[in-house]
Amino acid sequence: MTFLNPLKARLSALTISLLLQGTAALSAGLSAAQRALTWLDGQHPQLAQALGAIRQGLMRHPKAIGLSLASVLLAGGGGAFAIANLGPDISDQPVVSVTTPVTVAGLADQAQAIDQHVLNLIRTDLTRSSDTPESLLRRMGVVDTQAAAFLRKNPLAKQALLRSGRTVSAEVNNQQQLRQLSVRWLSNENDTAFQRLVVKRTDKGLEASQESSELSTSVRMTGGTVASSLYAAADEARLPDAIISQLTDIFSSQIDFHRTLRKGARFSVVYEVLEADGEPIRTGRVLSAEFNNENKLYQAIWFQENGQKGSYYALDGKSLRRAYLAAPVAFSRKTSGMGMRLHPIFQTLQKHNGVDYAAPTGTPAMSVGDGVVEFAGVQGGFGNVVIVRHGGNHTTVYAHLSRIHVRPGQTIQKGQTVGAVGSTGWSTGPHLHFEFRVNGVHVDPQSVIQQAQSTPVSPASMARFNASVKYAKSQLQAAAQMRDTSEQ
Ligand SMILES: [Zn+2]
Structure with missing residues (x-):
């Protein structure tokens, strides 16, 4: 199984229940803390200085502080409520109401404990095909002709900025000068590592280096109700097409999406997102999902028998793989x-x-x-x-x-x-x-298709399977809650 570890999962659940966001990115730790910071920042301008210091700490010690800060923020900020529309990214969401002020004391103490540094702004954007080094830097708020000239000449930088759609982060000092620029991309769609080009200002001037780094996995959950079509509902839930096609595939021997999907059908899905330095770079696998169509509940969980390829099962352990597809035309x-x-x-x-x-x-x-x-x-x-x-x-x-x-x-x-x-x-x-x-x-x-038999989870794996099911159920329940809250 490729589920998150329990601590991460618990933090994710907290993030969601506290912020009550529609569809929260379920990555705890750094990104949760950063998002919480962004949110707090917007709500409480008086916190700006303390938050700036915390944010600086996050950048310098992402892993350890990300996790501990997430818990501090979540615990210290207890009672802060915001309700937002369904959507995968907290930072994009409109915050509708705040009912209780955030407790500031814990945050300020924490801020003191972390290094006090000058705040350098980090901006992130995507490369565009029309970009020149100048236009890219300008868009990111960098005014630095030396940096532009470097990006134009350096072979590594030139190569990295050639393609559009790559994530670029720029760190800028108070004089709008480039301190550091990172470009991240995948060499191949199925890679488990990504490429990172870093242009850094050193004592000797600007220097470029390129390295390969492992992708990290975060888990997201979302849900929707079919009002007109599954795709419209998925768009509303900001569910990537790759996940919808996995979903329809998983249930393809149970639901003929062309014929039997009804208005009012509800779905929840928990899936992986692969991230490069905290930025989503591609979608991963659906971990669990459910469809409630015409009052019939269909549930699925990804499970891997020891030494075998993983596959999808109903929560009672029956395999969802059938001898036949429900439809001869893919649902698209x-x-x-x-x-x-x-x-x-x-x-x-x-x-x-x-x-x-x-x-x-x-x-x-x-x-x-x-x-x-x-x-x-x-x-x-x-x-x-x-x-x-x-x-x-x-x-x-x-x-x-x-x-x-x-x-x-x-x-x-x-x-x-x-x-x-x-x-x-x-x-x-x-x-x-x-x-x-x-x-x-x-x-x-x-x-005919429903009658076809398939191999269930083996008795030897049943205990492990049931533990996974218990976990998946709580995640699906959380996803359904978010869906229902956002649709009220
Ligand atoms: Zn016919």
């Missing part, structure tokens, strides 16, 4: 808005035997299970059609394809693309006509 931003469409041609003539998925021409049509291609070609009203034979007298049909990607006799796997959605045959618009046949007779795919 593109396909989600299109809604279901009926066969206008067949509708009046005969009973419609199948399920139609409206999707743009070219959308991949996936085999819902492992099998062997029985037919791939043109067949009357079906147009271009692929028929796949699975075990147990099950066959599936994918019709009206614009292109076919498989040939008869070919062995294929669950999720493999058999062709592209189209409008060939008797069809009035691009859609996938899908049938699930048992002994040649069309049945409701959901009824």
Whole structure:
């Protein structure tokens, strides 16, 4: 399991319950403390000096002080309430009300205990493709022609600033001169380490160095209610697309998101964010999630059996991996808005035997299970059609394809693309006509898919699994609480 350690988790929970923020970034320690500082700063200008000193301490001793300060701030600031909209970043959130003043004494003492230093401002931004060294520095409030010239000439700096979308932090002194500039990026999307270029002012002038550093993981939780579409709800909750696609994937054998997701469906999700120096740089894995759709609760937790690849399980230990996918078309931003469409041609003539998925021409049509291609070609009203034979007298049909990607006799796997959605045959618009046949007779795919068995958590791992479940439940509960609070 890759959960946070309990101390971090407890601090995260405190951060949230005290600040009552919609969807808080669940990274305790440094970033929590920094955010708390930012928030306190805004609320209590008289604290500015003390906070400045604390912030300086945080920069110099990030790890140890981050954690201890987080607890001091959270304990010392007890009773401070702010209510904000749902969203992943505390610092972005509008603070609506403060009901009790913050206790200042503890903070001031703490500030005295930490080094007193001149406050250097740190600003963070992203590189843009239109950036020149001058425009980048200007945007970050740096007025320093020497630094601009250095960034223009130094090969390491030039290389680091070449790409857009990289995080840049600049530390500036009172004269708006650059003290230090850091650029952070990932060389590869799946790296566990990031690259950091640092330009530093030394006695000898500006110097550049580049190093590789491990990403740190923080945990975030969020939730939403589907008012119009899952994507609209996810946008509202500021949930990255990568997490929605993991979510729909995790529940893909239980919920056909195209057909059965209803207005009012609620979801909560706990996921990892990988950070470089406290700045989110990419999303990680969904750790636990739940969907409440039509009063049915679906829950999932990531769990790794000893010596095996991890996978998702229901909270009772049943694997969520099924022999079949719930739908032959991936649920995406593109396909989600299109809604279901009926066969206008067949509708009046005969009973419609199948399920139609409206999707743009070219959308991949996936085999819902492992099998062997029985037919791939043109067949009357079906147009271009692929028929796949699975075990147990099950066959599936994918019709009206614009292109076919498989040939008869070919062995294929669950999720493999058999062709592209189209409008060939008797069809009035691009859609996938899908049938699930048992002994040649069309049945409701959901009824078959739900029956399929899968391997549960092994008895040997059950104690460890249950401990993870207990933890996941409390996190999901917190996520649901935040969702409900923010939606009131
Ligand atoms: Zn149809």
